[in-house]
Amino acid sequence: MGVTIHFEGRVKGATAYSLLIDEISEFAASHSWPTEKILRANRSLKRVRDEKNWDYSGPTFGLLLSPHPDCDPLRFEFDDDFYIQEFVKTQFAGPQIHITIIELLKRTQPFFDLLKITDEGDYWDTSDESVLEQHIDRCNEVLRDLLAKNPNAKGPIRLRDGRIADFAS
Helix, strand or coil, X not given: CCCEEEEEEEECCHHHHHHHHHHHHHHHHHCCCCEEEEEEEXXXXXXXXXXXXXXXXXXXXXXXXXXXXXXXXXXXXXXXXXXXXXXXXXXXXXXXXXXXXXXXXXXXXXXXEEEEEEECCCHHHXXXXXXXXXXHHHHHHHHHHXXXXXXXXXXXXXXXXXXXXXXXX
C-alpha cells in the first residue's frame, strides 16, 4: 500500500556515474535536500527480477537524499555493475515532493542505458497532478479505515532504515 516510485536501471559506465552523481547533488542542493555519500565495501541488496529474487552482495556506492521528513530516503545506491533497483514512498510528504522526485528522475535518464520507472501515483506517465492527488487521497483513506478498524494499529511508522511503513498492528 502507499504511493511509491520504483526505479531501476544501469548507468552507462564510470564517467556517466560521476556525471550522474554531480547532477543529483546539484539538484538536491537546489532543493535544500540533505545528502549523504554511500560507500560500502560489502552490502546485501534485496532485488527482484521477473518476480524472482536475485539478491546482490558486494560493494555499493552512491548518494542518499532526504527530500522531506515524511518521505522515504531517496537512495541512489549502485552495485559494482552500476545497476540500481530502488523505491521511494512519497505518499505522506504530499504531491509536490512526489512531483519533484519525478523531475529528478527524468533529469537522470540520459545517464542510464535504460531507466525503468513504475510510479504508483501515475505522475510519471500522465504529468497530471490531479491523478496523483487522487492516488494519495485513496491510499490515505484506506489507511485511515484500517487504523479505525484496529485500535492496536499505528501508522505511519518510521522504520530503522529510514523508510516509512503505512501501519503496524
